[in-house]
Amino acid sequence: MLISRSFRLCPVCIRVVSRTCGGKQGWRTLMSRSTSMKYDKLTEKVKLCGIVVPKRHCQGDLGDLYNNKSVQKYLQQLMDEYESVSKQLQHGFLSESDRKSLVKKHTELLPLANVCGNIDQARKDLEEVTSLLQSSAGSRDEDKNLTLLLREEEAQISNKILALSKDLIKALVPADPLDPSDVVLEVVSGRTTGGDICQQFTKEMFDMYQGFAYYKNWDFDVLNYTPAEYGGLHHAAVRIAGENVYRHLKHEGGTHRVQRIPEVGLSSRRQCIHTGTMTVIILPQPVELDVHIDPKDLRIDTFRSRGAGGQSVNTTDSAVRIVHLPTGTTAECQESRSQLQNRDTAMQVLRARLYQSMMGKETEQRHTARKQQVGTRHQSERIRTYNFSQDRVSDHRIGYVTRDIKEFMRGGEALEDLVLDLLEHSEREALLQVVESSVGLTPSETGEPSG
Incomplete structure (x- = not known):
């Protein structure tokens, strides 16, 4: 083994x-x-x-927050609110609107109240078992079999309390309504001096996300693909559809840095390490995109495809570029032979980009009190470094470092491992933000870093 x-x-x-x-x-x-x-x-x-x-x-498991004083205070506030709502519902003199509002709140708090009740009961059971163990340990006629059974029950109850505590904390984490959404993922090559490592790295990142989509059993449809010389990639846009795609990919957006020795040229012979960047953009696509676009604000251009498609793709004006004139936002598609289909796809991408812009403004306003360490969506932010020379991938937001970069770039289990860590860290930050705003504590009073 x-x-x-x-x-x-x-x-x-x-x-x-x-x-x-x-x-x-x-x-x-x-x-x-x-x-x-x-x-x-x-x-x-x-x-x-x-x-x-x-x-x-x-960073500690998300369940560790159960013992956080501010979280306990917030939880107590919710339970007090639950008891108050329950008492108010017993009153016979309530208007229909008040009763509906109270029933809705009671329904929201009921699962938390049930878990808290189960935890309290499990703690009482644990106290009884601990008391029996202490009494049996001091007895001369100690029954070893009984002691063994009591210790097993003590361990089972302790594990039950731990599991319930984790479930409770997960229930407190605010839900992101966009998590189930499909996404439009774009990869864009950056600039560097001394070679085409950015274009090559962009191609490798494209392949990595394609591998991750295959690993997660998601659909991976190419919308736009602009290759570079020597097998690299300038830009590509894909639609990824499946279960909770945005939830898993929303923290991938940002600037990714590569450090490697070029395979050919003087730098290769001198073993000089070159640095380049590329950008990943994640655009959620909810089922209903509430974005109004006036047709008068659009400029639609057609052109011949620049991709590596079939003969008819490259010789007809099937590619479509749509510009939203008020904002300057542009979207294009050239993957289909049908101009109409490319136009529909480009409109979907345009809507997603305009929706992302709206979301960015709301997010900035919503988080002025506390800077989020994960998921800021600032595309100029360097979030991760891929050091091929040292066989290392480092995510700078949570300090994650892993070896075996080739395995990581396959987009399988190694990438999911990091994605899950980012999700847990993001949920931890989101919960602490809610707690701070609810109980009126500062980050220093919660015992957590302020970011």
Whole structure:
């Protein structure tokens, strides 16, 4: 059996904890930016033994927030509100509108109240078992079999409380109504000096997301594809449809940086590392896009496809470009031989871009009190670095670092691992923001970083 080993570096005392496990998937290691140099030295020693060690930043599980004082205070407020609503519903003198409002609120709070009740009952059961264990331990006629059964029950109840606490925290996390939406994903090459690594990297990123769509069993439809020389890619736009696509991809939007030694040329012979960038843009496509577009505000152009399509694609004016004149927003599609179909697709992309612009303004206004560390949607923000020379991928928002960059770029389990970490961190931040605004606490009073 293959044995993989992980190491966790505590950012406070630089303590190393290792665990071994069998199986295909290796354990992930948690790190802090302040310990990255120490980790790199440790990793080099471990790699000498033939062990690959991926790692991620230690943020704690989402369920850990259950013990947060401000979260407990917020939860108590909700339970007090639930009791108040329940008492008001018992009154016979309520107007129809008031009763509907109270019933709606009662329905929203009922699942939380049920989980809290289950936790309270489990804690009472745990106290009884603990009391029996203490009494039996002090008895001369201690029954070892009874003690063993009590300890097993104690462990089961403790695990039940932990699971219920996690469920409760997840129920408190505000839902994003766009999570189930399909998306339009765009990859755009950046600029660099000394080669075409940006275009090549953009092509690799396109392939990575195509692999991830295949891994998640999503539909991956190419809308626009503009290749570059030497097998690279200038720009591409695709529609990805499936289950909770936006939920999984919404934190991929931003600037991605690549660091590598070119394969050919003087820099290759000198082993010079070049740096380039590309941008990923994620546009949600809800079922109903509430964006009004006046046809008078549109300019529609047709042209011949620049892509690598069939002969009829490249020799007819089937490609369509639509410009929204008031904002300057542009969308185009050239993948179909049908000009009408390309026009419909370009309109969908245009609506998605205008909707994203509206969302960005609302998001900025909504989060002026607390800066979000994840999901800011600022496309100029460098969110991740892919260092091919050091075989390392680093996400700068949560301090996640993983090795085996080739495996990561396949867009399978390794990418999903990071996506899930980003989701958990985002949900943690969203919940803390709600808690702070509800109980009137500052980030320092919650015990969490302010971002």
